[in-house]
Amino acid sequence: MSATETSRHAASESSSLLEQFAVAAEAFAIGATYIATSAGLITFNKFLMQEDRFPHAVHLTMAHMAVTFVLSLSLYMVAPRLYPSMAKATCQWATLVKYVAPLGLLFALSLYASNQ
Numbered sequence: 001m002s003a004t005e006t007s008r009h010a011a012s013e014s015s016s017l018l019e020q021f022a023v024a025a026e027a028f029a030i031g032a033t034y035i036a037t038s039a040g041l042i043t044f045n046k047f048l049m050q051e052d053r054f055p056h057a058v059h060l061t062m063a064h065m066a067v068t069f070v071l072s073l074s075l076y077m078v079a080p081r082l083y084p085s086m087a088k089a090t091c092q093w094a095t096l097v098k099y100v101a102p103l104g105l106l107f108a109l110s111l112y113a114s115n116q
Contacts, residue, residue, distance in 0.1 A: 030082070041064060042111070042114050045060055045064065045111075045114070046114070048060065058112065061108060061111045061112045064111055065107075065108055065111065
């Protein structure tokens with residue numbers, strides 16, 4: 001291998017590594033934003049959960065779940081590339097419900113419990 005070929009190979013590996021880092025950084029940023037937003041909503045919900053403000057945890061939890069659903073669906077409509085496995089998921093509806101429904105129920109339960 002000549003010096004030029006070695007240099008090109010090293011540059012190719014470097015750009016590939018940078019692309020992988022960019023994808024990982026984007027995934028981290030999305031995850032961190034989701035966690036921060038959820039924590040902020042839970043903290044705000046706890047602030048509201050006082051007798052003189054808004055003592056309806058179930059209603060607030062339902063509203064939180066509805067907003068989460070609508071925003072997630074809106075994001076899918078605007079940027080479907082962020083959901084690369086959606087086509088596969090819609091083909092395997094029974095499996096999706098089997099695994100996602102319990103997660104949704106646990107999410108709702110965690111919201112309800114965190115607002116008590």
